Amino acid sequence: MASACATASDPARSAGAAIDAAAFRHALGHFCSGVVIVTAAGPEGLAGFTCQSFFSLSLSPPLIAFSPAISSTSYPRIRSAGAFCINILAEDQAELCARFSRSGTDKWSETGWRQGDTGSPVLDGVLSAIECRIVDERETGDHYLVIGEVVRLHTQGGRPLLCFSGATARIAGDCPTS
Ligand SMILES: Cc1cc2nc3c(=O)[nH]c(=O)nc-3n(C[C@H](O)[C@H](O)[C@H](O)COP(=O)(O)O)c2cc1C
Numbered sequence: 387m388a389s390a391c392a393t394a395s396d397p398a399r400s401a402g403a404a405i406d407a408a409a410f411r412h413a414l415g416h417f418c419s420g421v422v423i424v425t426a427a428g429p430e431g432l433a434g435f436t437c438q439s440f441f442s443l444s445l446s447p448p449l450i451a452f453s454p455a456i457s458s459t460s461y462p463r464i465r466s467a468g469a470f471c472i473n474i475l476a477e478d479q480a481e482l483c484a485r486f487s488r489s490g491t492d493k494w495s496e497t498g499w500r501q502g503d504t505g506s507p508v509l510d511g512v513l514s515a516i517e518c519r520i521v522d523e524r525e526t527g528d529h530y531l532v533i534g535e536v537v538r539l540h541t542q543g544g545r546p547l548l549c550f551s552g553a554t555a556r557i558a559g560d561c562p563t564s
Contacts, residue, residue, distance in 0.1 A: 422473055424460075424470055424473075426471070427507060430466060436484075436486040449533055449536070450534050452532055470504075473507075473509040476547060477557070478547075479511060518535055518537060520532060
């Protein structure tokens with residue numbers, strides 16, 4: 387007799403039919419994290435977008451990963467550059483966070499930055515900037531999973547900008563700042 391429960395091998399479940407998109411966003415929005423801006427300078431000029439899907443992947447070798455939407459107009463330009471910089475935002479950079487989340491707008495004329503060793507923009511005032519070269523990319527659902535090998539670190543420290551439930555936030559109390 388067939389089970390009433392879907393299983394991992396059920397085609398309907400693997401197609402995502404059992405999970406409502408709004409419920410998915412609501413549940414996943416409860417994951418609190420920092421926020422980064424991924425930047426690059428490629429043949430088509432400067433590119434950058436706000437990104438929450440960043441994580442440390444491996445220490446030896448030093449690898450990190452992030453997930454740009456397949457619909458992102460910035461990611462193809464980052465891919466063409468072959469290198470990028472992960473800029474970890476400080477608590478006073480909510481406006482910068484919003485600026486780099488607006489597709490098709492001028493993200494750069496009001497943004498302070500300097501060129502890193504890979505040519506990628508290192509944004510002013512960020513807690514850390516992690517320069518990487520792209521070593522792997524795979525298509526996963528409606529996003530790519532991009533893996534970068536870390537080639538240069540710039541660390542300033544300070545208090546982080548947080549992302550929670552679709553909004554930015556700050557840590558209210560004491561937190562380490564080094
Ligand atoms: C806090 C926050 C986190 C985001 N995280 C991601 C992410 O992980 N991946 C992604 O593709 N877009 C993410 N976005 C949306 C992109 O920043 C936005 O779609 C982007 O600017 C796309 O523009 P583009 O067409 O210039 O690439 C995030 C936006 C915000 C405000």
